[in-house]
Amino acid sequence: MNTGDAMVHRCNPKNCGTEKGMALVSALIVVSVAAGLFAAIMYFALTGTEISGxxxxxxxxxxxxxxAIDVLTKDLLPTVMGGTxxxxxxxALVKPTAVMPAVTADSAKDACFTAKLTKGTSGWPGGTCDSGTDPTVNPDIVxxxxxxxxxxxxYVVNMKVIDTVTGNSDKSGVVLDLGSGVVDDASSLIRIQHFPFLYTIVTDARQQxxxxxxxxIEVLYAY
Known part of the structure; x- marks a missing residue:
């Protein structure tokens, strides 16, 4: 065969090395991108599970x-304000064991809690009857x-009244007018709703x- 009749591709050693190097770099880039995507997917999957938990x-x-806030404000506060x-x-509180197995209040602090409900913060007796914002320190009720x-x-919920502000009426049997806090069409006057006291209550809830x-949670409760 005449060597001129056939085209024989011969690779220049310099060019062949360049082509192989480019192929290797391309393969490494693809592998790196794939590994990065896999790592990102795993990160978001694990992070999502952690956040969900x-x-x-x-x-x-x-x-x-x-x-606990609901029980305190609807059941216990009115009872204590009534003299108990x-x-x-x-x-005396009904405690369904399936929901609320225990509620504790130190009898030695009864006078403190009564003072918190009936006097402004400056009139509290002091000592363990404090107004510190950490409900786990000297809590009123647990x-x-x-x-x-x-x-x-x-779940253990510590609760504490940390501030009391006297309102715009006393607690000696206030009868709220019908439609208090709204405009009276007949007189075009706003009937003011009466609140004897405003309480700031803080809670700390965590699993035992x-x-x-x-x-x-911090609650401003108008009694």
Missing amino acids: LQRKYHSSKEASLG NLSAAVS FNLKGKSDQTKP GSTTDRVN
Whole structure:
């Protein structure tokens, strides 16, 4: 065969090395991008699972705190304002064991709690009857509330009144007018709604034994 009749491709050693190097770099880039995408997917998947777990714990603690606030303001405060000591009101409180296995109030602090409900903050007796913002220090009342069926430990809710402001009336049997706080069409006057006291209440709710997964709520309650 005449060498002129056939085209024989011969690679220049310099060019061949360049082509192989470019192919290797391209392969490394593809592998790096794929590894980066896989790492990102795994990161977001694991982070999403962690956030979901934290949200679940936060939601449970928040629900426990709101439940304790509801019991305190609707059941216990009116009873104490009627002349019953807090510890006696707690003892008489109906506590469904499936929901609220325990509620505790120190009888030695009954006078303190009564003062908190009936006097401005400056009139409190002092000592352990303090206005510190940490509800776990000298709490007025402590609730133990059951969690979900798969949670063995209860939620502990510490509650404390930290400030009392006297309102625009006394508590000696105020009868609220119908439509208080709205305009009276007949007289074009606004009837002012009466509140004997305004309380600032703080709560700390967490699962028993936990030091991190907790919810703190501050409530301004008009009695």
